[in-house]
Amino acid sequence: MLQNHRYQKQVTEMINGISRIKWWKYRYVLFVALVVNVFVINRFFFDQSISDLNPFGSPTTDENLESTTPSTPEKTSNGAKTPVVAAEKTKETMTLNLHDYDFNGKYVGWPLERVCKETKWTPGLVYVCDNNSGGIGNIRNFILTCVRYAIESGSSGLIIPRIQRRSEEDHANLFTTGMQPLSYFFDEAHFRGAMADNCPQMTIFDTINDVPNHQNITKMEEFYPKDLNNPDGCDERGYNRHLDHFRVRFDKWLVSTRRTPSEAKPVSVRFRWATFFEWPIYRDGPEFAATFGDLLRINPDIENIARAVLREFSKFAGVEPKDSKLDVPYLGVHLRTESDALGFWPDFSVQSEGYLKEAESRKLKHAYLACGNATDGHRFGEIAHERLGINTTSKLDLLKDQELQALTDLTWDQQALVDYLVLSKSTHFTGCSFSSFTMNIAFKRHTMTDGLHTRQWKSPGDEFTTLVGRFDNWFGDWMFMYECMWP
Numbered sequence: 293m294l295q296n297h298r299y300q301k302q303v304t305e306m307i308n309g310i311s312r313i314k315w316w317k318y319r320y321v322l323f324v325a326l327v328v329n330v331f332v333i334n335r336f337f338f339d340q341s342i343s344d345l346n347p348f349g350s351p352t353t354d355e356n357l358e359s360t361t362p363s364t365p366e367k368t369s370n371g372a373k374t375p376v377v378a379a380e381k382t383k384e385t386m387t388l389n390l391h392d393y394d395f396n397g398k399y400v401g402w403p404l405e406r407v408c409k410e411t412k413w414t415p416g417l418v419y420v421c422d423n424n425s426g427g428i429g430n431i432r433n434f435i436l437t438c439v440r441y442a443i444e445s446g447s448s449g450l451i452i453p454r455i456q457r458r459s460e461e462d463h464a465n466l467f468t469t470g471m472q473p474l475s476y477f478f479d480e481a482h483f484r485g486a487m488a489d490n491c492p493q494m495t496i497f498d499t500i501n502d503v504p505n506h507q508n509i510t511k512m513e514e515f516y517p518k519d520l521n522n523p524d525g526c527d528e529r530g531y532n533r534h535l536d537h538f539r540v541r542f543d544k545w546l547v548s549t550r551r552t553p554s555e556a557k558p559v560s561v562r563f564r565w566a567t568f569f570e571w572p573i574y575r576d577g578p579e580f581a582a583t584f585g586d587l588l589r590i591n592p593d594i595e596n597i598a599r600a601v602l603r604e605f606s607k608f609a610g611v612e613p614k615d616s617k618l619d620v621p622y623l624g625v626h627l628r629t630e631s632d633a634l635g636f637w638p639d640f641s642v643q644s645e646g647y648l649k650e651a652e653s654r655k656l657k658h659a660y661l662a663c664g665n666a667t668d669g670h671r672f673g674e675i676a677h678e679r680l681g682i683n684t685t686s687k688l689d690l691l692k693d694q695e696l697q698a699l700t701d702l703t704w705d706q707q708a709l710v711d712y713l714v715l716s717k718s719t720h721f722t723g724c725s726f727s728s729f730t731m732n733i734a735f736k737r738h739t740m741t742d743g744l745h746t747r748q749w750k751s752p753g754d755e756f757t758t759l760v761g762r763f764d765n766w767f768g769d770w771m772f773m774y775e776c777m778w779p
């Protein structure tokens with residue numbers, strides 16, 4: 293698919309548009325932009341006999357996540373629970389919990405509310421956040437980056453974000469199949485509710501035609517925030533060191549280009565493709581960094597399928613599933629060796645050795661595997677079984693009948709969300725350091741380390757996750773995935 297000249301040309305043109313330097317400097321970007329998150333899950337055949345009840349004990353790492361001390365604003369504290377251990381640190385209930393079927397935890401909106409209150413709002417300014425592409429890791433960051441810029445710009449309107457669907461036949465073709473609603477991946481009601489409750493200064497419109505006086509709208513397409521930067525010795529590819537000047541420059545630029553928005557004459561802003569992984573999340577403080585991404589939760593119907601997978605996985609591992617308690621120790625594996633993986637990414641043996649090392653040291657005897665390469669998936673399962681007696685399975689093997697039908701009715705990218713959720717609940721999660729899909733799961737789980745006070749992720753991992761493989765040269769000086777991905 294990379295040989296496909298059409299896409300290469302298309303992306304080359306975009307990259308040339310993005311900066312004035314030669315596109316070959318971004319050859320890796322070109323490749324990766326096409327393939328990030330490309331994976332599909334294949335069938336595995338393992339006997340699903342039920343062995344003794346959970347002989348492996350329960351993980352102890354996440355027992356205390358619900359404890360809280362009421363030292364932060366009332367809104368976020370559940371106040372009532374007694375800390376299990378003497379907790380000097382506050383661990384807010386917003387965090388994920390590995391022992392239930394809830395993929396989100398409590399929504400904490402006050403950091404967003406605070407940022408929205410600090411903002412000076414401009415009537416008639418509207419952001420359009422739809423020029424995204426790819427899988428969950430990229431789409432999620434694009435929308436969040438766009439909404440964050442919209443807030444910074446004082447945009448009093450937002451068109452409900454949409455998602456560009458990629459082709460089912462050709463997964464490298466990210467652009468041609470048209471726009472899907474936000475609910476294609478996400479919980480739209482939650483997004484609207486959380487925005488209305490915490491950022492009511494920004495009105496959400498269904499379409500651009502719902503903006504008052506839309507007949508008079510001035511459309512700015514292909515906006516690129518870094519174009520407003522003062523290079524100050526660097527070029528515009530550089531790290532966005534001037535976010536503190538962004539609003540000032542943005543307002544000046546609107547005036548100087550005769551685009552001052554007003555209710556009578558609105559102005560809409562749409563990003564150039566691939567404006568993402570460029571807002572350093574810790575700039576807004578740890579509370580905002582830990583919670584902003586929770587605006588985008590996975591679609592509840594897809595969550596239900598993931599719950600069904602977890603229940604079946606529990607049986608597979610010999611633990612009779614309980615209604616609300618998830619009590620099955622397993623290794624989550626995202627093996628990323630599809631044929632589009634790049635030469636400098638960790639290969640099968642580096643990845644599988646890394647994953648098995650974690651399974652062994654943590655004494656995990658069952659693995660949930662997400663992998664688009666059937667041959668390598670089997671290979672991993674066999675090695676894991678031979679060497680460590682680990683039984684491996686995947687979602688398509690676990691589900692039956694209507695539940696399987698519900699899964700296979702989804703598109704390829706939607707099916708990947710089921711893995712995203714199931715892996716997020718694993719006792720220990722392992723994946724390839726180059727995948728934004730993997731990183732996003734890792735960072736979400738990382739919030740379990742200290743709730744709202746969580747410190748920045750440090751590779752290769754924490755008590756919940758291990759990323760395998762070095763991450764040294766990927767996006768050069770364009771994207772900063774580890775700094776700029778909200779959990």
Ligand SMILES: *[C@@H]1O[C@H](CO)[C@@H](O)[C@H](O)[C@H]1NC(C)=O
Binds near residue numbers: 343609610681682683
């Ligand atoms: C793995 O599966 C095999 C074959 O079904 C079974 O005999 C064995 O007990 C299973 N091992 C574990 C750890 O569940």
Ligand SMILES: *[C@@H]1O[C@H](CO)[C@@H](O)[C@H](O)[C@H]1NC(C)=O
Binds near residue numbers: 505506507508556
């Ligand atoms: C659009 O602008 C024109 C003149 O600039 C004005 O006459 C008209 O009333 C405006 N329409 C709306 C819907 O605001």
Ligand SMILES: *[C@@H]1O[C@H](CO)[C@@H](O)[C@H](O)[C@H]1NC(C)=O
Binds near residue numbers: 423514562564565566
């Ligand atoms: C997305 O951005 C690209 C590159 O800037 C542009 O060519 C394209 O028209 C945009 N697509 C949409 C739907 O706005």
Ligand SMILES: *[C@@H]1O[C@H](CO)[C@@H](O)[C@H](O)[C@H]1NC(C)=O
Binds near residue numbers: 630640666667668
């Ligand atoms: C599976 O991975 C191997 C290398 O690990 C690669 O040679 C092969 O092309 C891949 N197959 C698919 C279908 O991605």
